[in-house]
Amino acid sequence: MTMSSSVPPQSRSILERLVSFDTTSRNSNLPLIDYVEEYLARHGVRARRVGGADPGKVNLFATIGPDAPGGLILSGHTDCVPVDDQDWSSDPFVLAERGGRLFGRGSADMKGFLACVLAVVPDLVAKSRAKPVHIAFSYDEEVGCTGVLELIDDLKARGFAADMCLVGEPTGMELVIAHKSGRAYRCLVTGLEAHSSLAPRAVNAIETAARLIAGIAEIAREFARGVRDDDFDLPHATINTGLIEGGTGMNIVPHHCSFTFEYRLLSGQDPEEVFARVKAMADALLPAMRAIHKGADISFEQVYDYPGHFIPGDAPAVRRMVKLLGSNRLAKVAYGTEAGHFHNGLGVPTVICGPGDIAVAHKPDEFVTLDQLSRCEDLLKRLCNETA
Template sequence: MSDLQRAKAILGDLIGFASISSESNLDIIGYCARHLEAAGARVEVLRDPMGRKANLWATLGPEGDGGLVLSGHSDVVPVANQNWSSDPFVMREEDGKLFGRGACDMKGFIACCLAKAEELAMIAHHQPIHFAFTHDEEIGCFGARALTEVLAQRGLRPRLCVIGEPTEMQVIEGNKGCCEYSVTFSGLEGHSSAPERGVNAVEYAARYIGRLLDLRSDLVARAPDGSRFDPPWTTLNVGRLEGGVAHNVIANHAVLDWEFRPVSMEDMSFVKTEVAGYVETLLGEMRRTHPNASITTETIGEVAGLEPMPENAARDLVFGLTGRNEASCVPFSTEAGLFQALGTDVVICGPGSIAQAHKPDEFVSLDQMQTCLSMFDRLISDRS
């Protein structure tokens, strides 16, 4: 069986696990663990506090610092209300494409890793090769955050990391962060004929949104000189506002979901500080009428971006393995910044296109899978 046939068979198995973020990923992690154990890896399955989710950390070669991490997330986004041509959890091959939920985001990369694990074991004599397969990337990178915290506690710092997000095997050295929040406004209901006697939660949520939109303009002006992101500034989005019960009732409850994608840690701090200050202003006004009024912010996830670095050994390694000589930056978020925070050099490169991710009839092409396998072939050849 060729490497491509093996990877395709593995991908079919991986797609068969409906590892939507809302569900357990233990079955797919167990499958990956068995493959890596068969290749001779030392495997740890690190469960979350509830025991329903897990990260996989596996190592070929010696213990200790250094080495290369091959990283991918095991969870996928939902398929509800999407118009698929066939069962999204049964891989379908057509016209050189492999269809299924997670095919490119990012089970295609994981399949290539597993298909080449036995050969990778043969070159992991002096420097370890690690596999990091995580949970809950799609809803806040919770798995990678937990895993990198474990590595930091152990004093373990890998030297290099390749995140196999779908980049069409282009080399990516920077991505924006992602900060997501859900804000609940609690006011005081009353009859709409006497608005001064109530605290309208929807109105205060609308004013909060207005401040966010003002910040959007500020962020455009703060775009760093020479920024390589598209767009070059930190973006901000209001995703959902829900509140109130009727047109003639003062709304006592509202919920706002919003996010921003910082290009730098400085912008992350700027937005959080400005919003926190404005919340205090709104609360002061609300509580003059109703002392128990509140604004409560739930942080869904805060993930720093991958900051491009002048020196990046992971980028240079992948240049050599792929034959490319140019690296780009992308606006979408990944787990890369969490590994970079360990002091690891990180690059993003994987099969498939982000344009296909999260959509019905998601696919990865056989050509892209082969290109990824060839990257591993070059790594094995160079280190043999």
């Protein structure tokens, strides 16, 4: 069902502001948080900053309505991915409208949703309500859903409870009930340096890393032949080496090499098991390395770890959304979100639905359509009014 609206979405001007803050994950999100806090204050909504681990970044948590259990969480992340080396048709931090599309970094992932949430705030405060609507804006989602953990811990410590959480990642306003889990590691190989003419007396860190990476690629091939869930567009687990760095010169045996790999698993697949396999490959390489150099080593550092997400199709939160969206379609997606943290970590039944297309996220000329924003605003108003 597509509802086209000729009324311009109220979120448009808010989105323009949100996009103007360069909240690439490596930057502070405080200027954006200041703006949101001020906006909420103007509508009589008090917000709380939750954070501290990184002085330049915070989560923002606000409540509309009574300080009572139950109610609804509207959740989104404030950070976005870098525009480095991307070829944009216009300034990624200046929202540009072309043919019903609003272009800008984060327009789809996921400032479009944040703008819709803020746009319906005047509506929400105008009604008295028995159950609260909470706004949860996080940081560092794009680097492994890590920022929101401070908020989850804070809410847990307060004995927080809610009936439902909506994570507004760009699903094209379709309902998503599941996603894969994700985990990433950095592997550091320490060898022994030498002039390349003396290579057999040294330990080549790049070659060692290459063997491990080849082993990881073999696991990837096994995943492709393994367990399937055809409700996902990519129906099996994946593993990928993403970054590599090492060596100092062409005629020097490299003494260091580091690389990162990350994997995404279906529910029921154990992330520890996958890591144990990679670790076992490393352990098998060590004796030969140490026979030449006692200090040779292979170490692993976990970069992130977020749980997968699954909520059954007959859960009340899902049934509520199905009714509001007028569609029975329940999707499963490969990309990660904070849904698992809210659902498993905080124990709040969580669904994913938001404006924009994940296919344009993270890319140059990312956009969200005016129609998607209108549909999201409409959904939020009806969902929140039900919560009244």
